[in-house]
Amino acid sequence: MATEAMKLLLDGGNPLVGRLMTYDSMSMKFQEFKVNRDHDCLICGTAPQLTQLLPDYETYADTGQLSIP
Numbered sequence: 766m767a768t769e770a771m772k773l774l775l776d777g778g779n780p781l782v783g784r785l786m787t788y789d790s791m792s793m794k795f796q797e798f799k800v801n802r803d804h805d806c807l808i809c810g811t812a813p814q815l816t817q818l819l820p821d822y823e824t825y826a827d828t829g830q831l832s833i834p
């Protein structure tokens with residue numbers, strides 16, 4: 766995840782957008798899967814409703830309730 770953050774911050778490399786990579790350290794094998802976009806996602810869906818940081822993340826984390834201003 767840190768490597769992905771660095772790639773996005775530096776606008777370089779080939780970030781794992783639309784892909785999921787797994788790593789099995791016991792067998793030293795990597796696998797990559799295509800991940801389809803969720804069009805209903807509140808953040809990256811076709812009608813995003815979360816466009817800024819949550820103002821009260823602790824309430825959200827405690828209750829699981831999300832109120833969108």
Ligand SMILES: [Zn+2]
Nearest residue numbers: 806808809810
């Ligand atoms: Zn999303």
